[in-house]
Amino acid sequence: MKIAVLGTGAGARAHIAKLAALGHDVHVGTRDPQATLARTGPDMMGTPPFKEFLAEHPGICLHTFGDAAAQGELVINGIDGHNAVAALTAIADQLAGKTLIDYAVPFIYQHQTEHPWPTPWGVMPKLDPCDTDSLGEQIQRALPRTKVVKSFVTQEQTTVVNPQAIGGGDHTMFVAGEDADAKQQATDLLKSYGWTDILDLGPLACARGMEMYAHMHSAIGFGLGQHFGGHFGIKVVR
Numbered sequence: 001m002k003i004a005v006l007g008t009g010a011g012a013r014a015h016i017a018k019l020a021a022l023g024h025d026v027h028v029g030t031r032d033p034q035a036t037l038a039r040t041g042p043d044m045m046g047t048p049p050f051k052e053f054l055a056e057h058p059g060i061c062l063h064t065f066g067d068a069a070a071q072g073e074l075v076i077n078g079i080d081g082h083n084a085v086a087a088l089t090a091i092a093d094q095l096a097g098k099t100l101i102d103y104a105v106p107f108i109y110q111h112q113t114e115h116p117w118p119t120p121w122g123v124m125p126k127l128d129p130c131d132t133d134s135l136g137e138q139i140q141r142a143l144p145r146t147k148v149v150k151s152f153v154t155q156e157q158t159t160v161v162n163p164q165a166i167g168g169g170d171h172t173m174f175v176a177g178e179d180a181d182a183k184q185q186a187t188d189l190l191k192s193y194g195w196t197d198i199l200d201l202g203p204l205a206c207a208r209g210m211e212m213y214a215h216m217h218s219a220i221g222f223g224l225g226q227h228f229g230g231h232f233g234i235k236v237v238r
């Protein structure tokens with residue numbers, strides 16, 4: 001299947017590598033392919049230059065966000081959450097009629113707060129939107145011709161694409177969205193990744209809960225002593 005991954009960050013790379021290994025035709029989107037390939041140092045998250053990743057994964061096509069979206073029969077959004085709505089709105093035509101699985105978190109990294117939450121890397125970013133709206137819903141409102149599914153967002157993407165890496169794969173992944181067929185597409189993709197416990201939370205408003213869980217994910221990581229990037233999952237016991 002032709003799958004577009006919009007994003008070149010660490011999370012996107014997990015999906016790109018897994019999808020290619022599963023035999024999909026993967027088209028990656030970035031703002032400016034030449035600029036992305038010209039980078040020589042790690043980004044602010046410490047992720048190595050994309051050129052190094054591409055050298056290890058031949059056969060992956062790098063395009064602009066719009067050209068990648070145009071190629072994909074299914075599209076995954078891995079654009080930094082604070083910039084995702086603007087970037088996706090600009091390519092609304094290329095995304096029309098398609099399922100868009102969104103795993104972005106609407107983090108604001110630079111912010112002033114009266115009560116900062118110290119973390120090993122600085123201050124915890126803040127969520128915006130939060131509580132009364134979500135990034136997933138903002139994207140859906142901006143792209144009414146696209147079927148948005150919120151998923152993947154409650155874990156590190158390296159464990160999303162390889163659930164068996166922890167707990168024998170016995171943990172829970174969530175999907176939420178307005179379109180049943182789109183949620184089925186996301187569910188089928190998750191099953192191909194190896195997921196067996198996939199919980200449909202219902203409407204896209206449930207993206208609020210999934211995105212707000214980001215802080216709890218970090219807190220659990222601190223509790224486990226693994227800091228950000230820790231590999232663990234959550235299981236809904238019922």
Ligand SMILES: NC(=O)c1ccc[n+]([C@@H]2O[C@H](COP(=O)([O-])OP(=O)(O)OC[C@H]3O[C@@H](n4cnc5c(N)ncnc54)[C@H](OP(=O)(O)O)[C@@H]3O)[C@@H](O)[C@H]2O)c1
Pocket residue numbers: 006007008009010011012013029030031032036045078079080081082083087103104105106107152153154155156157158
């Ligand atoms: N990494 C994970 O395991 C994980 C887990 C759960 C949720 N998330 C969330 O998922 C999202 C993506 O995470 P990630 O780790 O894959 O990548 P990331 O490093 O958070 O984001 C990188 C992507 O965002 C794009 N970007 C940055 N600023 C932009 C701007 N001003 N306009 C348009 N695009 C911009 C970059 O474009 P270029 O390609 O042009 O540089 C790049 O493709 C984030 O919101 C993150 O918090 C990540």
